[in-house]
Amino acid sequence: MTFIKTKLPVVVTFVGAFIIIAQYYFDIPAWKTLAAELLRWNVILAAFALALGIGGIVKLHWGRIARRAPTALYSAATLITLAFFLAIGLAQTTRGESYRWLYDYIYLPVAATSYATTFFFITSAAYRAFRIKNSYAAVLMVSAVLMMLQIGIFAAFLPIAPRIAAWVWNIPTSAGMRAVVIGGALSLVGNSFRVIVGLERGHLGGGE
Amino acid sequence: MALIRKLSNIDVRILYLIMVVAAIYPLLRPIGLPLPISDRARDAYAAIEALQPGDLVFFGIDYSPTQEAEMWPQTLAVGHHLARRGVRIVMLNMIEGAFRYEERMRDIILAEYPEYKYGENIIALPFTAGREAAFQSVVADFKGLYTYDLAGNPVGSLPLWNEIRGASDFKMYVELADAPDWWLRPMSQVPGLQLWNGTVASGASTMAPLYQSGQMIGFIIGMVGAAEYEFLVGKPGMAAAAMDTQSMGHVLIILFVVLGNIGYQAIKADESRAKAKRAARGDV
Amino acid sequence: MNQGVTVQLLVLATFIATFYISANIYRKTGEFSARKFEGLAKMEEAIGRATEMGKPVHWSYGMGAFDAQYLAAFVLLEYAAGLCAKYDTRLIVSIALPEVVPMTEEVVRKAYIEQGKVESMQPEDVRFWGGSHNPAMIGTISREQVAGNFMIGSLFHESILSIEAAARYNAIQVMGTSNTHQLPFIAAGCDAIFIGAEMFAAAAQLDATPVRVGSVRAPDLITSVFVVLMVVGALMVTMGNTTLKTLIMR
Numbered sequence: 001m002t003f004i005k006t007k008l009p010v011v012v013t014f015v016g017a018f019i020i021i022a023q024y025y026f027d028i029p030a031w032k033t034l035a036a037e038l039l040r041w042n043v044i045l046a047a048f049a050l051a052l053g054i055g056g057i058v059k060l061h062w063g064r065i066a067r068r069a070p071t072a073l074y075s076a077a078t079l080i081t082l083a084f085f086l087a088i089g090l091a092q093t094t095r096g097e098s099y100r101w102l103y104d105y106i107y108l109p110v111a112a113t114s115y116a117t118t119f120f121f122i123t124s125a126a127y128r129a130f131r132i133k134n135s136y137a138a139v140l141m142v143s144a145v146l147m148m149l150q151i152g153i154f155a156a157f158l159p160i161a162p163r164i165a166a167w168v169w170n171i172p173t174s175a176g177m178r179a180v181v182i183g184g185a186l187s188l189v190g191n192s193f194r195v196i197v198g199l200e201r202g203h204l205g206g207g208e
Numbered sequence: 209m210a211l212i213r214k215l216s217n218i219d220v221r222i223l224y225l226i227m228v229v230a231a232i233y234p235l236l237r238p239i240g241l242p243l244p245i246s247d248r249a250r251d252a253y254a255a256i257e258a259l260q261p262g263d264l265v266f267f268g269i270d271y272s273p274t275q276e277a278e279m280w281p282q283t284l285a286v287g288h289h290l291a292r293r294g295v296r297i298v299m300l301n302m303i304e305g306a307f308r309y310e311e312r313m314r315d316i317i318l319a320e321y322p323e324y325k326y327g328e329n330i331i332a333l334p335f336t337a338g339r340e341a342a343f344q345s346v347v348a349d350f351k352g353l354y355t356y357d358l359a360g361n362p363v364g365s366l367p368l369w370n371e372i373r374g375a376s377d378f379k380m381y382v383e384l385a386d387a388p389d390w391w392l393r394p395m396s397q398v399p400g401l402q403l404w405n406g407t408v409a410s411g412a413s414t415m416a417p418l419y420q421s422g423q424m425i426g427f428i429i430g431m432v433g434a435a436e437y438e439f440l441v442g443k444p445g446m447a448a449a450a451m452d453t454q455s456m457g458h459v460l461i462i463l464f465v466v467l468g469n470i471g472y473q474a475i476k477a478d479e480s481r482a483k484a485k486r487a488a489r490g491d492v
Numbered sequence: 493m494n495q496g497v498t499v500q501l502l503v504l505a506t507f508i509a510t511f512y513i514s515a516n517i518y519r520k521t522g523e524f525s526a527r528k529f530e531g532l533a534k535m536e537e538a539i540g541r542a543t544e545m546g547k548p549v550h551w552s553y554g555m556g557a558f559d560a561q562y563l564a565a566f567v568l569l570e571y572a573a574g575l576c577a578k579y580d581t582r583l584i585v586s587i588a589l590p591e592v593v594p595m596t597e598e599v600v601r602k603a604y605i606e607q608g609k610v611e612s613m614q615p616e617d618v619r620f621w622g623g624s625h626n627p628a629m630i631g632t633i634s635r636e637q638v639a640g641n642f643m644i645g646s647l648f649h650e651s652i653l654s655i656e657a658a659a660r661y662n663a664i665q666v667m668g669t670s671n672t673h674q675l676p677f678i679a680a681g682c683d684a685i686f687i688g689a690e691m692f693a694a695a696a697q698l699d700a701t702p703v704r705v706g707s708v709r710a711p712d713l714i715t716s717v718f719v720v721l722m723v724v725g726a727l728m729v730t731m732g733n734t735t736l737k738t739l740i741m742r
Contacts, residue, residue: 020344024397025501027494036349039338043345043353046337049591050304056590057622078624094307095360103308108273111305114627115274118649119457121656123227124220127464128659130680131472140680141465148458150432155244162244169416177672178417182718184670184688186711189507191560191692199703200563274649339557399495410649414672 010198017196057082143168216471223464230460234452241455243448248419249436252426255404256286256382261294263379264372269310270303271386275408280309281434281447282406283384287313289441290382291321296368298378299332299358302342302391307335310358327366332358343394350375380404380425389414396423406433498742503714510713515706524705529694531666532571534684538640538664539575547661548582548617549640550633552654554669555588555625556646560692561670562592565645566599567695568668572642573603577612584632585618588625593618626650633657644668644691647678655681668694 016038022028023035061075069075085102092099132138149158150165194200259265267290271279290297297317301310314332317324324330333354336342345353351374354363363369380402381395392415395403402425407415409430419427428437431454434447493501518524542549551572553565569585576583585600587593597618604613621628630653633641641658643651647669655677658665667678668686678685686694689711696704725736 023348025494025497032348036345036352039341039345039348040353042341043336043338046339046341050337053590053622056593056620060620093360100308107305108276108308111273112276115649116277118652119227119231120224121653122461123223123464125652125656125659125681126461127218127220127223127468128656130465130468132469137680140676141469144676144680145462145465148462150244150246154455154458156242162246166246166248169412170420173413174416174420177413180672180675180688181414181417183711183715184672186507186714187689187692187707188560188670189504190511190707190711191563193508193511194703194707195560195563410673410677412673413676 014196014198054082054086143172212471212474215467216475218467227457227460230456231453234456235449238449239452239455241452243432243435243439243451245436245439249428249433249440252404252428252433253289253437253440255402255426256289256293256380259290259293259295259380263293263295264377265290265295265297266300266375266378266381266383267297267313268300268302268381268383268385268391269306269313270301270391271309271384271408272303272305275386276309277450278408278431278434279384279386279406281431281438281445282428283309283313284316284445285434285437285441285443285447286382286384286406286428287317288320288443289437291317291324292441294323294329295379297330298368298372299330300346301333301335301358302337302339303386304335304337307358314358327361328368331363331366331368333363334358340390340394343391347375347394347397376400382406386411389418392418392423406437496741499740506717507710507714511706511710514709514713515702518700518705518709519702524696524700526693526697526708529684529686529690529697531668531684531686531690532694532698534664534666535568535572535640535642536575538642538666538683539572539579539581541664542639543579543581545639547639548584548636549576549642550584550586550629550636550638550658550663551642551644552586552625552629552650553588553592553645554643554647554671555650556648556671558589558591559646561644561646562595564668564691564695566595567698568642568644568691569596570599570603571698573600574607577604577607577609580609580612582614583617584636584638586625586629586632587618587620588622590620590622593620626653629654630657633663634660637661638663641665642667643678644686647671647674649674652677652681 019031019035019038023031058079061078064075065072065079085099088096088099088102094100094103130141132141146161146168147165148154149161154161191200267287269283299310299314301307310332314326314330317330318326334356336345336353338345342353351369351372357363357366357369375395375398378398378401381398382404383391383395384406385391386408392403392405395401403423404426405415405419405424406428407430409432412429415424415427418424428434431447431450435444435451438444438448539549549572551569553562573583575581583600585596587596597615600618601610601613604610619628619632629650632638633654634657638658638661641654641663642665643654644667647667648671651667651669651674655665655667659681665682666684666686667682668691669675669678670688670691672688675685675687689708692704693708696708721736721740725740728734728736
């Protein structure tokens, strides 16, 4: 059992990763075919992970209903909505009229609106949370203001504003981002390497 | 000082009300503020303009419904441009929730451009899970990845599908994505494939180095990019209409940042002075 | 060999070699130093403040896909959970990805066990929300009026939502991500942040093992080499010589 829980996942991870990485560097047709097949399997696994999410949601909210938690009513609404969408989707597929209607007139507007609440959060964050506490924050704020000056009302009165904004974007922003991306990428390589060779087993419930 | 303290303690509901009015007013009574077209948008337009009729182009629609406001206007503008160039379009979708945008764009192209016949010069492929791994699959074995198209037709029945051998047949990958670079890493492995990207405003800084290094041939950002592209394509639409609102929003955000910081710095200075006075008096 | 990947393979081989050498050096000498991370100090301060106020502390990984950032986040969560267990402060964890739930429960339980306080751990405070993570997180922060807010992992636009929600209650906020598009928001709104690789270095600092030290030192050394190459390459290209550029593109 220990082998299945701890050692087998490491072996599978290493073999799969080795094949995918090796086919990137070496032109061996058999390897490329195997890698393509593994990538297709990954697509199937990813689809099942979405289903795993459904199981998690049901478990969480059913638990709340069973415990008669204060938010049990909302949990019930969640599960009923989930069941309803699932039933319509399974009966009609995503091409069915009812499914499309629900999607277009309920899901899409609700999703877009929930993101639109960021509008209010940005407003109060601008007023309350974005504080110039040190010189770095001051530089950040000035840069942000310069970037915002490039459109509309500012461009009308300050023709140089878009050019300043373009310079800020092209030179200091890109330079800083380049550094962060390179540093972050190398760290991700390091940590991914640890997972691939089995030196990191946190995701399996163990340590190293 | 009392006034400054008051300014730093405004009820946020008043600020929300001001923002809502500033956002809605220009939509009802457009101000008509100018929109300068950036060099970046012009270069992006030129990149697609350089495509020849019959060129194979991937058209990736990979944003979630939460990003609809910024990305759907981009989709419309870029979709119209691609259709006008007469390229052969293969639409992809790797984000759950984006399939309706793909369907709508496909239907718009088929309705407005009679030269486009589904299956002959335009195909829409279904959602593929896995994100970066899905793109890797497209690169490694594009034809092996799909069995049916978005409408449920077997891909083998589509003439355009049978003309394609693999990802390397394509001239350009036009990707409209809300997340920055997980599509670019795999697709940059296809030799000769030009990469063109439209993304949300917050993803712009991440993609900036990739655009500057020449890994991407065209790049538009957020609703401003969509508005610029709409003007370049000659179809001003939702994004152009929203530019006045965006301008007003930016003005107010800058004002609120300044107001908040004036109050913060004043209160901080006040507290420092009070602390210094107490220290001078020898108070604990 | 495929075209254009020779130098990349060389870099990868160098990286692996550097990793093992660094890990072995640490195994022999036990010496590892990294600069102090303000984020770790702020996390402790936040938990201390939460204890004084009798308020909980909130943790989230963000909504991004499971990647290496979560591995660093697990170590930092274990640190935070350990402090919360030590000071008897409530820790509420909001999770968006289902595959992370068992690992999170394990990490938190382990931290409480190490403090000898496993009976005070509340399993219902590790909350899986899925797609409704953002409104649920805001609701949690608002209802509980958290005194500390930590978001470390693959962050997207939920970072600004969390910052603002917690700022209303003057919570001490510490965030960290490798997602560059969120860095401006967390830099502007948080008390301390971890930028990209700092998360991994902080995790190594908290719990230095040969593996963690190796995976922090190797990127550092490779980055130093890259900086030298960039400076030399930029000078060469400026003077019209593209030899280095052509060599690297092989």
